[in-house]
Amino acid sequence: MVDWKKSVSACASTVTIRNISDYVDISAGSNSPIDSFYNERNDLLRSINPGYASSNPSIPPLVLV
């Protein structure tokens, strides 16, 4: 029998995170704080170019935060 409670949108899957450790890494921080900032900033800015930013407008705001 069709269940009206499931009539408006997809049902939730039963996904679980296989291994949360796969989502993290041990940070090896040995630079000065300003150099850590520069390194991370440069990695972020390198990941996006003008063409990519205009074809994927939802990405630059995420890079900003």
Added chain:
Amino acid sequence: MISLTENYFREILAGIISICPKAKQKSASKSLNLATAWIGFGEMEKGAFENTSFSDPKTVKKSLSELIGVNVSNSNQISTPLDEFGKLCELRHAIVHSAGLLAGKNAVKLELPNSRNSVKIKVGYSELQEAAEVCTSLVCAVNIELFINISTKWLNEWPRTPAYRDQNVNALFKKVWELFYSIFDERNGLISDSLTQIKTRNQIVRTNAA
């Protein structure tokens, strides 16, 4: 980008607390979560800022003033980039908490014109580059102001503290230098008055940190 700037504040303040007896004194009553003893215990001081969000200029000003004694005013170079950073933080709030839709109070803080419809954040490549320049400008300004402040304390205040009375002042200055010195800026010729660690130390002593 904004969270990198926040992390800079956590790292530099934690670094200062770990070497400066004056900052230690002012931060001694800060609370640490027990979990800091298990995760990230190599940088225990950073745990003091776990519950502090630096994506708010008021928090930045308060921390710099209360822990280090640096007051952000028009007379130092932090004021303008911090104001600009504050604008980015308003945008950040909308991006993180409401799918990029700017709440009325955030829009008013940015002095945007009235609008019948909701306002959505639109950040393109050039805006992202500009935002990165703002964050970089703030980090550079804070790094220089804090270096001046801590170097002055290294010269005038640290030797009189029981913690450092009989310590080798040159070894102590090395810690200050390593906390603030940027190899990146040096390699890219971005340091306007490039000096070695020893020449800088000698100049601070000779000029009485003036």
